[in-house]
Amino acid sequence: MSKYLLDKFLFTVDRDAELVERYRADPVGTVAWWEAEEANRILNCVGAEQSTWLAFDDEEREALSAHDYPKLFELGAHPFLTLTLFIAMFERDHGEPLGFQKEYARKLAHFSLPYPDIST
Amino acid sequence: MAELVAVIASTHHPFYYKASTATGEDRPPFADEWVRKVEAFRETLTRARPDVLVMVGSDHFHQLWLDNMPQFLVGKAPVYDANWYNEEREFGLPRMVLKGQEDLSAYILREGLDAGFDLAFSNELRIDHSITCPIITLRPEADLPIVPVYTNIFAPPLPRPKRFVQLGRTIRELVESWPSDQRVAVIGTGHLSLELGGPRQFGPHGPDPQFDQKAVEWISSGDIEGCLAEVTLDSLHAPGNATHGFMDFMLMMGVAGEGRKADYVDTYDLFHTMEAYFTWYPEGGARP
Numbered sequence: 001m002s003k004y005l006l007d008k009f010l011f012t013v014d015r016d017a018e019l020v021e022r023y024r025a026d027p028v029g030t031v032a033w034w035e036a037e038e039a040n041r042i043l044n045c046v047g048a049e050q051s052t053w054l055a056f057d058d059e060e061r062e063a064l065s066a067h068d069y070p071k072l073f074e075l076g077a078h079p080f081l082t083l084t085l086f087i088a089m090f091e092r093d094h095g096e097p098l099g100f101q102k103e104y105a106r107k108l109a110h111f112s113l114p115y116p117d118i119s120t
Numbered sequence: 121m122a123e124l125v126a127v128i129a130s131t132h133h134p135f136y137y138k139a140s141t142a143t144g145e146d147r148p149p150f151a152d153e154w155v156r157k158v159e160a161f162r163e164t165l166t167r168a169r170p171d172v173l174v175m176v177g178s179d180h181f182h183q184l185w186l187d188n189m190p191q192f193l194v195g196k197a198p199v200y201d202a203n204w205y206n207e208e209r210e211f212g213l214p215r216m217v218l219k220g221q222e223d224l225s226a227y228i229l230r231e232g233l234d235a236g237f238d239l240a241f242s243n244e245l246r247i248d249h250s251i252t253c254p255i256i257t258l259r260p261e262a263d264l265p266i267v268p269v270y271t272n273i274f275a276p277p278l279p280r281p282k283r284f285v286q287l288g289r290t291i292r293e294l295v296e297s298w299p300s301d302q303r304v305a306v307i308g309t310g311h312l313s314l315e316l317g318g319p320r321q322f323g324p325h326g327p328d329p330q331f332d333q334k335a336v337e338w339i340s341s342g343d344i345e346g347c348l349a350e351v352t353l354d355s356l357h358a359p360g361n362a363t364h365g366f367m368d369f370m371l372m373m374g375v376a377g378e379g380r381k382a383d384y385v386d387t388y389d390l391f392h393t394m395e396a397y398f399t400w401y402p403e404g405g406a407r408p
Contacts, residue, residue: 079317
């Protein structure tokens with residue numbers, strides 16, 4: 001289980017306009033590509049110096065591949081990263097202001113304190 | 121020595137820019153009152169006639185990342201580019217460029233290290249809305265050089281609340297001992313109760329109005345001891361999952377000083393979170 005890697009996926013996709021669209025349109029393919037090509041990239045190092053050990057477990061890969069943000073919350077992904085990226089992908093599908101943000105809250109309504117630990 | 125002419129603590133609501141510049145049907149009903157309050161707050165900084173701004177905020181996973189995460193970081197650069205693609209996308213924030221006050225950055229780093237804070241530094245820092253929001257609200261001309269100070273309120277493990285207060289006290293000592301004739305204001309932004317990416321987000325008010333009321337009382341009365349007696353890293357989860365940003369308010373209470381009542385206090389109850397604005401004029405400062 002790697003909360004760090006979940007966060008790294010959300011972080012690197014959220015900051016790249018092209019990847020945001022790609023993840024929205026093809027979540028399964030984007031997650032598979034990212035895990036194969038990007039998961040081990042150390043962000044401020046050249047490609048030759050990449051890590052060797054980072055991979056999602058099945059539950060994490062499934063949650064990302066299904067755009068399942070309540071599951072990401074349960075797994076301890078950083079809620080700010082998840083929220084920001086999912087607003088970028090899905091706010092546009094909701095007519096009223098803050099419509100997506102409120103739906104997001106409703107879908108997490110079954111969680112109570114203490115929330116899942118987000119420490120990495 | 122430099123003169124500390126104002127200490128300002130504020131929330132940093134990223135939607136202010138959009139709300140305040142919207143016109144016609146796009147302008148939300150709460151915008152006019154919000155602008156009025158912000159302009160009154162801005163006047164408290166203008167009156168102090170600062171030359172330099174020390175800006176305390178927190179990177180929201182923009183430049184600082186989990187493979188190399190500092191707890192407290194001071195920018196030391198001649199120029200800071202500001203705001204990021206995802207802030208433009210979500211909040212409509214403009215790209216900005218701010219000048220840096222490098223000699224004060226160097227002084228805070230050297231003296232801060234010697235005072236027991238192992239401060240990280242950055243010579244190329246792109247700052248985010250935790251610092252640009254107060255520039256937009258308090259100094260929209262964006263014409264004064266800054267020293268950015270970033271705190272980690274975001275990626276656990278976090279420093280404890282007491283450490284934020286101690287750093288605030290130290291920042292004050294360092295500003296007041298800086299060998300310069302500049303007039304310095306210290307401005308820091310954080311949050312009252314706040315939930316982001318959780319079930320209590322984006323309600324009609326902040327997630328915990330009772331906490332907000334208590335927090336405003338602690339800050340406006342300078343009750344550092346009372347605040348420290350109640351606020352812990354664990355307790356901050358209860359008012360909302362992003363409420364650790366309140367520790368930047370505690371840092372600013374440290375700058376202002378124990379028992380120092382704020383000279384200016386205003387709040388605005390908005391959807392999602394309560395806005396809160398505080399200004400202190402230290403002794404010898406530019407009290408109007």
